[in-house]
Amino acid sequence: MSIAGEVGWKTIKIKGTHQESVSEVIATEFPLTLMLDGYEFATIVCSPGELEDLVVGFLASEGVIRTVAEIKDIQVDLYTGFAHIALHKSVQPDQFDHSSRLIGSCCGKSRQFYFKNDARVAKTITSRLEVTVHQCMQLMKKLMDSSPEFKRTGGVHNASLATSTEVLLTRSDIGRHNALDKIFGAMLRDKISAKEKLVVFSGRISSEVLLKTSKMGIGIILSKSAVTDLAVKLADELGITVIGFVRDDRMNIYTRPDRVHGIHPHLQTDL
Incomplete structure (x- = not known):
């Protein structure tokens, strides 16, 4: 098994009338099984990088832990594909209704979602952070420029934790949910406050992505992709500013435009 984040694969490339055989760089898909206090809790299909961040962020996102101090030990074995997690206070996996489930890397229905678990940890956001239209566009450019994996493979999603002017840390993964969990895990492990931060x-900003943002305590999320209707409805309820299609000189603001400077006053009341 390859445990690199990307591998070379002999490929026939065609462009117009030109054809050639090349070694193409492609993203690695890696199954990681989480053993929680000896129980098989979940298998996450992910990119094999920053896996301790992923484990911590995933457990926090699922409501298993609230702080990293609740974890006694994490041992990640890349060669067997197992992460062994010991908690100070043991839990039974059936408390979370999803023992031994598969967490797929795709953006469809393979990633199950349990709203009753989310209700325990999702929270209304009261962030006072504000950004300008220009800052949103600059931050998106910085995100895309900071991902060599995407440039080489085109096969990963990226997420950054940022202030209004600066990208603080970036994580990449074949699964968009995993990229966010890695950010969440890094915040918990390094004790980075969500105050005055954005993602x-x-x-795509789905309901699950939106709820993860809430659990992280983040009040603004920018994406270069689309949003879903449930995501914006939840954002409206939880007080989160959602901005999509941030590309070049354009973007769509779906909720809480009061946090964004540079909007014409008569548009502020339209949402």
Whole structure:
């Protein structure tokens, strides 16, 4: 098994009338099984990088832990594909209704979603962070420029934690949910406060992505992609500013435009 984030694969490339055989760089898909206090809790299909961040962020997002101090030990074995997690206070996986489930890397229905678990940890956001239209566009450019994996493979999603002017950290993964969990895990492990922070994201903002943003305590999320109706309805309820299709000199503001400077006053009341 390859444990690199990307591999070379002999490929026939065709462009117009030109054809050639090349070694194409492609993203690695890696199954990681989480063993929680000896129980098989979940298998996450992911990119094999920053896996401790992923484990911590996933457990926090699922409501298993609230702080990294609740974890006694994490041992990630890349060669067997297992992460062994010991908690200070043991839990039974059936508390979370999804023992031994598969968390797919795709953006469809393979990633199950349990709203009753989310209700325990999702929260209304009261962030006072504000950004300008120009800052949103600059942050998206910085996100895309900071991902060599995407430039080489085109096969990963990216997420960054940022202030209004600066990208603080970036994580990449074949799964957009995993990229966010890695950011969440890094915040918990490094004790990075969500105050005055936002998320810059490459993937579609679904209801699950929106709820993860809420659990992280983040009040603004920017994406270069689309949003779903449930995501914006939840954002409206939870007080989160959602901005999509941030590309070049354009973007769509779906909720809480009061946090964005540079909008014509008569448009502020339209949402």
